[in-house]
Each structure stands twice: as C-alpha cells, then as structure tokens.
Amino acid sequence: MKKIDYKLLVISVGISAGLVLFVLGVRSGLSGRDATNLPEAIEQISPGQGERVLRQSQVIIDFIEGYTATLTIDGIELPTTRLDEVVATGKQIAPGAQINLPPTAIFDAGNYIISYLPQPGAPIAELAQGQHTGSVRFWLIKDGENSSRTYSWTFFTD
Numbered sequence: 001m002k003k004i005d006y007k008l009l010v011i012s013v014g015i016s017a018g019l020v021l022f023v024l025g026v027r028s029g030l031s032g033r034d035a036t037n038l039p040e041a042i043e044q045i046s047p048g049q050g051e052r053v054l055r056q057s058q059v060i061i062d063f064i065e066g067y068t069a070t071l072t073i074d075g076i077e078l079p080t081t082r083l084d085e086v087v088a089t090g091k092q093i094a095p096g097a098q099i100n101l102p103p104t105a106i107f108d109a110g111n112y113i114i115s116y117l118p119q120p121g122a123p124i125a126e127l128a129q130g131q132h133t134g135s136v137r138f139w140l141i142k143d144g145e146n147s148s149r150t151y152s153w154t155f156f157t158d
Contacts, residue, residue, distance in 0.1 A: 069138035
C-alpha cells in the first residue's frame with residue numbers, strides 16, 4: 001500500500017476547486033445584451049448605462065423595427081422632429097446635400113432611431129458635468145401611444 005502524499009492531494013484539490021469556480025463564473029457571467037438589461041424593443045443605447053461621455057455627446061436610442069419614441073433628459077421632455085417630415089418638403093434633395101435640422105430630438109423613421117445632440121438654441125445646450133438621467137418613452141407604431149412603455153438609465157459627463 002502506497003503512502004498518501006498530502007502535499008500533492010492539497011494541490012490537486014486546490015486546482016480542482018479553481019477549475020470548478022472558473023466554470024461557474026463563466027456560466028453565470030452576464031455579457032452582451034444580457035448585461036445591458038435593455039427592453040426587447042431597444043437594440044442599442046448610447047451613452048449606455050453608467051458610461052462617461054463628453055458634454056457635447058449625442059444621445060442615441062436604436063429600436064427594433066416598428067417603434068417610435070419620445071426622449072427626456074434630466075426631466076426635460078425634448079420636442080421631437082421626424083426626419084421624414086423635414087426631408088419631405090417636396091424638393092428633390094441632391095445626394096450629399098446638407099439638411100438643416102432643428103435643435104430638437106430627431107426621430108429617423110427609416111431606421112427607428114431617436115437621437116439628440118446638445119447645441120446652442122436647443123432645450124439642453126450642453127450636458128453639464130456630472131450625472132444625467134435619460135428616459136425614453138416608446139411604443140409600437142401600430143398599437144399607438146396609449147401602449148407606451150418607459151426605459152430610464154443614467155450616464156455621466158466629464
């Protein structure tokens with residue numbers, strides 16, 4: 001009968017426990033879409049939850065097909081302009097031509113994106129340093145505004 005080498009036994013148990021903890025960590029870790037905790041209707045949001053951005057950064061919420069929305073930042077509900085209404089002036093727009101957009105939140109109905117760029121003359125000229133709260137109220141276009149839901153998040157500016 002062989003004598004048990006307790007030093008090798010302790011090392012083997014330690015390595016086994018480390019491997020088990022590693023596998024459990026990988027299986028329970030959240031990444032990608034699960035980590036963002038976004039509603040199914042929202043594909044992407046920028047800046048994301050807890051992110052740090054510059055004061056003049058654009059706020060963008062990208063929805064899956066069929067949704068529309070309104071945007072509120074720091075309790076200020078931003079007026080929304082639909083991009084298709086701005087370009088539907090009856091004039092043919094030349095490729096690459098500049099379009100003057102009003103200083104409001106812009107909803108791009110072709111891509112289901114609502115965005116806001118802080119600028120002079122807008123309800124929020126710049127994002128002051130510190131914490132900000134964004135809130136988007138969204139609904140399926142076919143169901144109407146009465147079926148709206150809300151998603152809120154915080155982000156920071158330096």
